[in-house]
Structure formats: C-alpha cells, structure tokens
Amino acid sequence: MHSSLTIPHLTVLVAGTTIALFHIYFSNRDNAQARFWKAHPMSDARSEWFWWARVVMRSVFGSKSMVDDGYNTYSSRNNIFGAPSIDRGAFVVIPPQQLKSIYDLPESVVDAHWTQSENIQAKYTIGDPEVFSQSFHVNVIRNQITRSLDYLTAGITEEITLGFEKHWGVDDKEWRRVAAWPSCLQIVAEAVNRVFIGAPHCRNKEFLEATKWHAEWVFSNAFLIHAVPWIFKPVLGNLIWLYGRRVRSKCLKPMLPLIKERLSRFLQQANDPSADWDPPQDGLQWLIEEAWKTGNAKYIDPSRIGHRLLILNFVSMHTTSFTLANALQDLFSEVPSIGSVEDLREECARVLKEAGGVWTKDAVSKLHLVDSTIRESMRISSFSILALPRRVVAEEGITIDDDVHIPKGIYLATPMDAIHLDAKFYSDPTKFHPFRFCHSSHVQGTRTQELYKNRDGDATMPPLDLDKTSAKAKSTVTLDDKFLSFGFGRNACPGRFFALHEIKLMMAHILLNYDIQYFKKRPEQFKIMWVQLPHEKTHFTIKRRLGTI
Numbered sequence: 001m002h003s004s005l006t007i008p009h010l011t012v013l014v015a016g017t018t019i020a021l022f023h024i025y026f027s028n029r030d031n032a033q034a035r036f037w038k039a040h041p042m043s044d045a046r047s048e049w050f051w052w053a054r055v056v057m058r059s060v061f062g063s064k065s066m067v068d069d070g071y072n073t074y075s076s077r078n079n080i081f082g083a084p085s086i087d088r089g090a091f092v093v094i095p096p097q098q099l100k101s102i103y104d105l106p107e108s109v110v111d112a113h114w115t116q117s118e119n120i121q122a123k124y125t126i127g128d129p130e131v132f133s134q135s136f137h138v139n140v141i142r143n144q145i146t147r148s149l150d151y152l153t154a155g156i157t158e159e160i161t162l163g164f165e166k167h168w169g170v171d172d173k174e175w176r177r178v179a180a181w182p183s184c185l186q187i188v189a190e191a192v193n194r195v196f197i198g199a200p201h202c203r204n205k206e207f208l209e210a211t212k213w214h215a216e217w218v219f220s221n222a223f224l225i226h227a228v229p230w231i232f233k234p235v236l237g238n239l240i241w242l243y244g245r246r247v248r249s250k251c252l253k254p255m256l257p258l259i260k261e262r263l264s265r266f267l268q269q270a271n272d273p274s275a276d277w278d279p280p281q282d283g284l285q286w287l288i289e290e291a292w293k294t295g296n297a298k299y300i301d302p303s304r305i306g307h308r309l310l311i312l313n314f315v316s317m318h319t320t321s322f323t324l325a326n327a328l329q330d331l332f333s334e335v336p337s338i339g340s341v342e343d344l345r346e347e348c349a350r351v352l353k354e355a356g357g358v359w360t361k362d363a364v365s366k367l368h369l370v371d372s373t374i375r376e377s378m379r380i381s382s383f384s385i386l387a388l389p390r391r392v393v394a395e396e397g398i399t400i401d402d403d404v405h406i407p408k409g410i411y412l413a414t415p416m417d418a419i420h421l422d423a424k425f426y427s428d429p430t431k432f433h434p435f436r437f438c439h440s441s442h443v444q445g446t447r448t449q450e451l452y453k454n455r456d457g458d459a460t461m462p463p464l465d466l467d468k469t470s471a472k473a474k475s476t477v478t479l480d481d482k483f484l485s486f487g488f489g490r491n492a493c494p495g496r497f498f499a500l501h502e503i504k505l506m507m508a509h510i511l512l513n514y515d516i517q518y519f520k521k522r523p524e525q526f527k528i529m530w531v532q533l534p535h536e537k538t539h540f541t542i543k544r545r546l547g548t549i
C-alpha cells in the first residue's frame with residue numbers, strides 16, 4: 001500500500017495539531033484569567049467539540065456578526081462580553097458607557113503602548129528595540145508637523161495636483177476606470193512623503209513601493225506570529241526578525257544617501273553654527289533634530305533615522321488612503337439627485353476663490369461640509385469592528401461599574417463599528433448623511449439645506465427634524481466616545497490634524513477637478529478578523545471635469 005505523507009496530509013496534520021493545542025491551552029488554564037472567562041459570556045460560544053478552536057476560526061470572517069450580537073445582548077445593558085479572535089485569544093468588549101472611565105486610566109493600569117507594540121509584534125517585525133521603545137517620532141507628528149501645516153500646505157497641494165494627474169489622468173473626454181483604494185494609496189504616499197522627505201524624493205518610485213510593501217509586510221507577519229500557538233512564536237518570530245533586516249535595508253537603500261547627507265550637514269552646523277546651510281523643514285529634518293535632542297549617539301544613526309521614516313509612513317499611508325477611498329465610495333453611492341456632491345463643489349470653489357485661488361491652512365479649515373462628509377464616512381464605514389486594544393497590567397486588575405473585576409493580563413477592546421451604528425447615539429444610523437455634523441449655517445443656501453436645517457451638528461437629531469437645536473458642529477478631529485475612528489482618551493491619534501488636512505485637500509481637488517460616476521450600490525468593505533477595509537478590487541469610473549486643464 002502506498003503510504004507516503006503528501007503535502008495535503010501534512011497540512012491537515014499541522015492544522016489539526018495547532019487547533020488541538022490551541023483548544024487545550026485555552027480550555028484547561030486554571031488561573032485568574034480562565035476563571036474570569038468561565039464567569040463571563042463569550043460571543044458565539046456553542047456547546048460543541050473543540051468549541052474554542054472552532055469559535056476562533058469562525059471569528060476570522062465572522063467577527064462583525066459576533067460583535068454585533070454581543071453588543072445588542074450585553075453592551076446595550078451596560079454589560080461586558082468576550083469576543084474571540086485568532087490573533088489574541090479573547091477580548092473583553094467594553095460597553096460604550098464605560099469607555100470614558102477605562103480609556104483615561106494611567107498606562108500603569110491599562111496599557112496602550114506595549115499592547116500596540118504587541119499588536120504589530122514590534123519585537124520581531126520592527127526588530128530594533130531602540131526604534132520601537134523610544135518613540136520620539138511621535139513628538140515630530142504632534143509638534144513640528146501639526147504646527148507647520150500652514151507652511152506645508154503649498155507643497156502638499158502641489159504633490160496632490162501632480163499625483164492626480166499621474167494616477168487619475170487629465171482626459172476630459174473619455175471615462176476611465178481607476179482602482180479605488182490602490183490609486184488613493186499611491187497619491188497619499190507621495191503627498192505624505194512630500195511632508196516627510198520633500199521633493200523630488202517623495203516621488204522616488206523605488207522608495208514608495210518599498211515603503212508600502214514594508215507596511216503590508218509588518219501587518220501580515222504580525223498576524224502570522226499572532227495566529228500560531230505560543231509555543232511556535234519565538235521560532236517563527238525570529239525567522240521573521242531575520243528576514244525583516246533584509247526588508248528594511250531594501251526600503252532604505254534609495255533614501256540612505258539623502259539621510260546621510262542631511263545628517264552630515266546637520267552635524268556640521270551643530271558643531272559650527274556659522275556654517276552656511278538653510279535646513280529644510282520636513283519630517284526627516286525634524287527627526288534628526290529630535291534624535292539630536294536625546295543626546296544619545298545611538299539615535300543619531302542614518303539607518304535608525306531611516307527606520308523611523310518607515311514608521312511614519314507605516315502609520316500614515318494606509319490609514320489616510322483607506323479613509324479617502326471610503327469617503328469617496330460613500331459620497332458617490334448616494335442618490336445623485338440629493339445634490340450633496342454639488343453642495344460640496346460649491347463650498348470648495350467658494351472657499352478657494354475667497355482665499356485668492358491658493359489653499360492655506362485657514363482656507364482648508366473653512367471646508368465645513370467636506371469636514372462633515374469625512375467624519376460621517378469615518379463613522380459609517382469605520383475601519384474596525386473591534387478597536388483600540390488595551391491590556392490590563394495592574395497587579396490587582398481593574399473593577400468596572402463597581403462590580404465587575406477584570407484580572408491582570410486580560411485584553412480589552414471597543415466595539416467601534418457597533419457604537420458608530422447605534423440608534424441611541426445617531427439618528428438613522430445606517431444611512432450616510434454627509435452633512436450630519438455641520439452647523440445649520442454651513443448648509444444655508446445649499447441644495448440640501450432643507451434636509452439639515454436647524455440640526456446644528458447634533459448627530460442624534462433625525463436628519464429631517466426641523467424643530468430641535470442643540471450641540472455645536474463637530475470637526476472630524478474632535479474626539480468623543482461615540483466617534484472613535486481616531487481613538488479616544490490619552491492615546492488618541494496624534495496625526496489626525498495632518499491626516500484630516502490632507503484628506504480635505506484631496507477631496508477638494510477631486511471635487512473641483514474630476515467627475516466620478518455614481519455607484520448603484522455602496523461597494524462592500526472587505527472584512528477580516530477585526531478590521532474592515534475598502535476592497536482592493538473596487539474601481540472608480542472617472543473623467544477630468546471640462547475646463548479644468
């Protein structure tokens with residue numbers, strides 16, 4: 001009889017052993033965490049063989065319904081429940097009423113940074129502890145980039161103009177199809193790098209391709225490490241760590257000469273302030289200055305500075321391009337006769353004209369309808385089913401709502417999508433109302449004014465209710481516990497001012513210069529594990545608007 005093991009046999013054997021180990025590990029632990037889980041409900045847990053392994057497998061493509069069911073059953077009564085995940089085991093899902101008390105707890109009680117590092121398996125995928133444990137690049141985002149938005153606007157605008165010409169074309173006669181999210185990613189990559197490394201380096205194809213690849217490489221390998229049982233993690237992690245060195249050196253190769261030259265000029269001037277050099281104002285320069293401020297030679301190293309540049313790209317490119325692609329898909333899936341696109345176009349044209357035909361930070365801040373459209377899209381097409389992971393690190397655990405004790409080591413998360421679509425917080429929650437967050441004065445004189453009159457930015461008011469008035473309009477960067485796309489509490493996104501500024505500039509550019517054909521139906525997002533993203537296969541059908549070239 002022929003008895004040799006074939007590849008399919010081996011695959012079944014390895015998968016079976018993995019599932020069994022997974023099951024034994026999670027179902028037989030007898031510690032505070034195991035006792036906690038025995039006492040609390042787990043979404044979609046069934047009485048079946050290998051229940052844990054099976055519920056985890058179902059969560060890969062079924063997280064949305066699992067979390068929605070748990071949210072409707074438990075969160076709506078202010079109770080916690082567990083959500084299984086293949087990458088992290090189980091999360092405690094925090095009900096919306098408890099978010100404020102949990103997300104403002106100190107890092108020594110509920111950890112964000114270590115958890116974020118673990119999220120991307122930074123030890124293996126980022127590799128260099130000097131880079132992921134010392135995050136002075138966050139200062140550059142929070143301070144220099146955010147404060148320089150006015151200065152940076154001209155460069156970003158130029159890059160956006162060139163980017164759209166290159167990737168969306170200038171033909172005003174024939175419609176053409178462009179890949180929705182991938183083309184947004186290309187344009188965003190060039191625009192963010194205009195701020196990080198300046199022109200013409202921000203157009204270096206080799207660097208941009210490698211940087212995009214690096215971000216996707218980190219995400220996919222972090223997932224792989226999470227998904228294997230703990231016993232195999234160090235082996236797989238170290239193999240990935242080894243390969244990561246090659247990945248980073250490939251990414252940095254095209255940029256190292258620039259970084260070395262900048263560093264040498266910076267050091268020359270630091271040693272001799274009379275040296276004749278006017279340093280550029282960009283992310284690279286600010287990273288070098290922050291590295292210098294640490295006074296530690298190990299940070300003033302070209303490869304480490306380059307590695308931080310990769311991290312700036314990693315946190316910016318995908319988030320920003322997902323948001324832009326979603327906003328366009330939501331807007332162009334409306335019924336065309338509503339007229340939101342025309343209202344937005346009018347706002348962009350008016351504000352640009354008032355600014356003398358040149359975008360400035362002040363002019364961008366007057367794009368209220370555009371701002372509201374982006375916030376509404378981030379609400380209705382949020383990128384996460386379960387978001388903002390945290391870990392309880394206090395020895396004594398935490399107690400929420402006075403009677404639920406959560407022991408040390410348990411992961412917490414927020415049901416972002418379910419909160420964003422909860423009728424208690426938003427009227428008509430599953431409908432995209434682009435000017436939901438505007439002040440009524442901003443929609444005055446528009447085609448859609450009757451729809452939004454007297455709403456004054458209160459998203460809980462029914463869109464057609466003309467009687468009530470209350471809260472102020474909310475910009476997309478305004479955080480609250482019912483709008484979580486930029487995070488919440490002490491670790492909210494420091495890049496949100498920069499991201500929103502860029503997305504508004506890109507939306508304005510598109511609205512003024514391109515026609516996009518409406519979708520018959522909003523394209524589905526791709527849902528996997530706890531994220532939901534614009535589908536790579538969705539296309540826009542576009543044409544340059546007549547008279548814009």
Ligand code: HEM
Nearest residue numbers: 141315316319320323388389485486487491493494495499
């Ligand atoms: C629309 C685009 C963006 C979205 C939706 C977004 C979303 C988020 C969210 C939800 C968090 C919080 C994670 C948590 O609390 O666990 C976060 C953190 C962060 N974001 Fe963003 N982000 C965007 C753009 C950017 C950009 C452009 C930058 C940099 C220039 C950036 C840099 C960061 C950093 C450094 C953190 C970590 C903050 C910390 O550890 O305290 N983000 N982002």
